[in-house]
Amino acid sequence: MKASKYxxxxxxxxxxxxxxxxxxxxxxxxxxxxxEMGLGVLDALRKVS
Structure with missing residues (x-):
């Protein structure tokens, strides 16, 4: 998979x-x-919300 930003x-x-x-x-x-400031990995943010 190619790295990309959305x-x-x-x-x-x-x-x-x-x-x-x-x-x-x-x-x-x-x-x-x-x-740019990193807010965290997507999986970790799903567990918080």
Missing amino acids: NDGSNSLLHKCEDGDSQWILRYIIHEHRR
């Missing part, structure tokens, strides 16, 4: 890794620089 329409991305794992990434801008 935008949810706001500032969140779903990053699909080559090994099949998925993680959420928050994209934001501070002082005119784009940053």
Whole structure:
């Protein structure tokens, strides 16, 4: 499986890794620089909600 990123329409991305794992990434801008912060693995977030 090829690694890819899917935008949810706001500032969140779903990053699909080559090994099949998925993680959420928050994209934001501070002082005119784009940053990305990992929010965790998709399976772990499913257990929380």
